[in-house]
Amino acid sequence: MPTSELLSRDAYLLSIELRLFWLIAFIYCLSLVLFIFHLITRQNTAGRAGTTLLWIAAFLHIGLILFRTFEAGRAPFQTLFETLSWFACSVTLTWLYVSGKWKDVHLPGLVISGLALGASLYALFARSPAIDPLSPALDSWWFEWHVVLAFFSYAVFVVSAAIEMTYLLVKPMIRQGLTPYGFTDDMLEGFHKSAFRLVIFGYPLLTFAIFSGAAWANDAWGRFWSWDPKETWSLITWTVFTIYLHSMTIPRFKNLPASVINIIGFICMMMTFLGVNWLAKLLGIPSLHIYAV
Amino acid sequence: MRFKKIPEKIKSPAKQLLRWTYRKLASVTTSIYILSLMAVFYMIGTIFPQGASFSDYEKAGGKAIWFVASFDLLIFFSSPLFLCAALLLLTNLGICCYERYPSLFAKRVFPDKFEPTRSLKLTRHNDQSQTEVSKVLKDEMGFRLVSKDNTWIVMEKGLSRRRLTWLYHAGIILCFVGFIITWLFAFEGSITLKPGKAVEIAPKTTGNLSSLWQKKEPPTEWALILDGFQTEYVETAKLDYPKDKFSRLAIGLGWQLPRYEIKSDNLAPKDWKSSLRVARGVKTIAQKTIEINDPLKHDGYTFYQEGFEQRLKVRVGNNPIPLEVKADEELIVPGLDEPVKFGTVRTGRVTRLDGSVDKIKPYVMARSAGKSALKHEVKPERLDLHGSIELDGAFLTLVGFEESSVISYRYDPGVLVLWFSGIFVLITMTLRFYTGYYFLAYNIALSNGSVFLDVHVRASGLGADTDKLYKRMAHLLER
Numbered sequence: 001m002p003t004s005e006l007l008s009r010d011a012y013l014l015s016i017e018l019r020l021f022w023l024i025a026f027i028y029c030l031s032l033v034l035f036i037f038h039l040i041t042r043q044n045t046a047g048r049a050g051t052t053l054l055w056i057a058a059f060l061h062i063g064l065i066l067f068r069t070f071e072a073g074r075a076p077f078q079t080l081f082e083t084l085s086w087f088a089c090s091v092t093l094t095w096l097y098v099s100g101k102w103k104d105v106h107l108p109g110l111v112i113s114g115l116a117l118g119a120s121l122y123a124l125f126a127r128s129p130a131i132d133p134l135s136p137a138l139d140s141w142w143f144e145w146h147v148v149l150a151f152f153s154y155a156v157f158v159v160s161a162a163i164e165m166t167y168l169l170v171k172p173m174i175r176q177g178l179t180p181y182g183f184t185d186d187m188l189e190g191f192h193k194s195a196f197r198l199v200i201f202g203y204p205l206l207t208f209a210i211f212s213g214a215a216w217a218n219d220a221w222g223r224f225w226s227w228d229p230k231e232t233w234s235l236i237t238w239t240v241f242t243i244y245l246h247s248m249t250i251p252r253f254k255n256l257p258a259s260v261i262n263i264i265g266f267i268c269m270m271m272t273f274l275g276v277n278w279l280a281k282l283l284g285i286p287s288l289h290i291y292a293v
Numbered sequence: 294m295r296f297k298k299i300p301e302k303i304k305s306p307a308k309q310l311l312r313w314t315y316r317k318l319a320s321v322t323t324s325i326y327i328l329s330l331m332a333v334f335y336m337i338g339t340i341f342p343q344g345a346s347f348s349d350y351e352k353a354g355g356k357a358i359w360f361v362a363s364f365d366l367l368i369f370f371s372s373p374l375f376l377c378a379a380l381l382l383l384t385n386l387g388i389c390c391y392e393r394y395p396s397l398f399a400k401r402v403f404p405d406k407f408e409p410t411r412s413l414k415l416t417r418h419n420d421q422s423q424t425e426v427s428k429v430l431k432d433e434m435g436f437r438l439v440s441k442d443n444t445w446i447v448m449e450k451g452l453s454r455r456r457l458t459w460l461y462h463a464g465i466i467l468c469f470v471g472f473i474i475t476w477l478f479a480f481e482g483s484i485t486l487k488p489g490k491a492v493e494i495a496p497k498t499t500g501n502l503s504s505l506w507q508k509k510e511p512p513t514e515w516a517l518i519l520d521g522f523q524t525e526y527v528e529t530a531k532l533d534y535p536k537d538k539f540s541r542l543a544i545g546l547g548w549q550l551p552r553y554e555i556k557s558d559n560l561a562p563k564d565w566k567s568s569l570r571v572a573r574g575v576k577t578i579a580q581k582t583i584e585i586n587d588p589l590k591h592d593g594y595t596f597y598q599e600g601f602e603q604r605l606k607v608r609v610g611n612n613p614i615p616l617e618v619k620a621d622e623e624l625i626v627p628g629l630d631e632p633v634k635f636g637t638v639r640t641g642r643v644t645r646l647d648g649s650v651d652k653i654k655p656y657v658m659a660r661s662a663g664k665s666a667l668k669h670e671v672k673p674e675r676l677d678l679h680g681s682i683e684l685d686g687a688f689l690t691l692v693g694f695e696e697s698s699v700i701s702y703r704y705d706p707g708v709l710v711l712w713f714s715g716i717f718v719l720i721t722m723t724l725r726f727y728t729g730y731y732f733l734a735y736n737i738a739l740s741n742g743s744v745f746l747d748v749h750v751r752a753s754g755l756g757a758d759t760d761k762l763y764k765r766m767a768h769l770l771e772r
Contacts, residue, residue, distance in 0.1 A: 002647075003555070003645075003646050003647060006646055006647060007530050007554075007555075007646075010530070010553055011551050015544065015550050018545050019544075019547055021545070022542070022546070124545065125538050125541060128532065128534050129532070129534065129551075130531075132529065133527045133529060133561050133563065134563075136562055136564050136565065136584075136586075137586070139564065139586065140586040142586075200726045200755060201726070201727075203722075203726065204719065204723050204726055204727070207718070207719060208719055211719060214711075214715075215715075216586075218708065219586045220585055220586050220597075222481065222588070222595065222702070223481075224708065224711065227338060227343055233335075233339060236335045236336060236339075239328050239332045239335065242328055243325050243328045243329060243332070246321055246324055247325060250322060253322075253325065268332075279339065
């Protein structure tokens with residue numbers, strides 16, 4: 001195929017991809033509005049509708065990611081545009097999977113749809129969707145493993161934090177004898193325990209992501225650890241979740257302190273993913289992970 | 294955790310303090326505090342630019358110089374304060390593991406009675422039930438007997454949580470050993486290799502331990518030779534994508550279309566490869582073509598493809614002696630008011646947009662680097678090998694270029710320990726968190742003429758499912 005035709009085809013495919021992504025962002029937005037309505041009115045109908053919209057958005061998002069993979073001819077998480085899309089999709093899918101056990105609980109969807117919408121809009125408004133070839137340092141078999149597992153752990157930690165926030169909001173209401181947002185007294189503790197189980201699931205994944213990152217850095221840059229801001233923040237996230245897991249073994253830390261630590265862990269994870277880029281720019285700190293900025 | 298009563302003779306204040314410290318360091322609560330301190334220290338290290346000089350820090354608008362200097366905040370991760378905190382964490386980890394080691398093999402003591410979590414009505418007679426339940430739990434459900442000393446019989450299934458937890462904590466200690474070996478013995482450097490020339494590795498530094506008796510490592514007894522160097526590129530098209538948000542939204546709504554365009558210098562680097570040979574005298578002892586992500590390992594050293602250097606030979610007008618300039622540097626051309634900047638010579642192979650692979654006819658992009666040219670954003674011009682361009686009235690000809698490969702090397706005996714311990718930690722941690730473990734105690738009791746099986750089950754690990762366990766147990770016992 002002549003180059004001009006190739007470029008026209010690529011531009012056409014990109015325009016389809018972008019339209020689909022905007023549509024998905026719009027569905028996330030509708031879903032968020034419904035979850036806000038659910039939060040204010042405590043009506044489960046709004047929550048259920050929000051969850052249904054999340055399902056639709058998730059299916060479309062899987063399609064979008066497969067489309068991007070076909071378009072780029074490689075795993076679609078090289079640029080920040082791609083990882084933001086991947087993040088939004090994986091977070092939504094993880095919550096929808098977990099929510100299968102708590103069919104009448106929709107409130108965590110508020111955090112999930114908010115984050116998915118935020119990530120999608122950030123990608124669409126602030127990042128370029130250009131499909132660039134892999135830089136030499138990224139051209140490694142560690143690449144897929146490292147990124148997939150890191151983002152899988154991120155998705156799990158986000159859902160865990162969303163459950164934790166819901167628990168902290170609902171618990172005082174339950175104590176007052178209310179049954180808000182589809183919760184009953186007997187299911188609250190089980191629901192809260194799922195936040196812990198999610199961290200238990202995500203923690204080895206994050207450990208593997210850090211380990212594979214170190215092994216990859218050793219092959220590419222000749223050093224397994226450089227105290228690069230991104231590396232250091234991933235270590236901070238790991239340390240905070242280590243503190244959380246230890247807190248869960250000590251009765252006096254087990255309840256509110258552990259919940260707060262879990263939410264701090266989520267904030268650190270967001271710093272590792274996005275905040276560190278901003279921090280590196282703000283403070284002028286050079287980062288080896290500059291391709292992700 | 295229980296500690297023995299302090300005998301009278303060691304009740305001196307110093308010994309009491311030591312014992313108190315030891316007791317504190319054996320506690321998980323202390324681990325939480327130390328880990329919190331480490332997290333704060335890591336954060337500090339990301340706020341201050343590590344490795345920067347004080348003058349650079351000051352120039353960049355850095356404040357509180359005395360504070361930054363007092364706590365070594367620009368080299369925080371190798372400062373005494375940070376190293377002490379890391380040592381404290383290691384001590385805590387070591388003592389916790391040491392204290393918990395005996396409990397891994399100690400005989401477990403169980404209460405005489407457990408709180409039943411489920412009761413099942415049995416159809417057998419009381420005397421048959423005992424044998425039947427034991428057979429079902431052991432042979433069909435895979436439980437193993439732990440204790441039958443009391444009224445309640447204790448069994449378990451799955452890998453011991455306590456041992457797995459202990460093992461991955463011990464693995465983390467081993468990781469620390471790897472870090473310490475790296476810190477004591479590792480050193481690194483960089484060399485520039487020209488094709489065909491043998492170079493001995495003469496490090497300018499040494500490990501932290503050997504720096505006590507030597508300033509630098511002795512040169513190697515073997516030499517490194519670059520047999521060939523190759524660059525590979527990939528052809529790219531630039532996306533003409535609007536910067537303002539409304540135009541981006543317009544693309545999303547289908548009112549505008551994105552567009553790809555080909556720029557004059559549209560090659561992106563794909564790979565750099567160096568064919569390296571290690572030779573002692575005339576004898577080749579190792580050889581490999583290295584590239585990024587695929588280094589050469591020899592005699593404890595690892596050689597990495599870091600980059601490359603190019604020296605361009607440029608003739609000005611008819612001058613028979615060409616001028617030499619490094620790629621990406623400026624050249625003062627006699628007769629021209631403003632310097633000329635040359636980019637990287639594109640040479641080697643290129644993968645085209647249509648997938649075909651071509652050999653590149655070498656060329657470089659050149660432009661005037663003066664203030665006025667920069668102000669007017671003068672576009673660079675393409676200068677082919679043996680071709681000429683006119684720049685500000687001067688004729689420039691690229692008559693040739695030389696390439697050298699930049700290789701970084703590192704000697705780090707800690708890496709092997711780290712890989713081993715890291716894999717060990719990952720395996721034991723995965724087993725601990727993902728596999729299921731059941732602790733089961735049961736008692737068969739007769740009540741109102743019926744035989745009941747009271748069971749107390751505790752489960753841990755993501756693979757454990759107590760509901761499934763109860764269902765299976767009921768199904769097998771009812772059969």
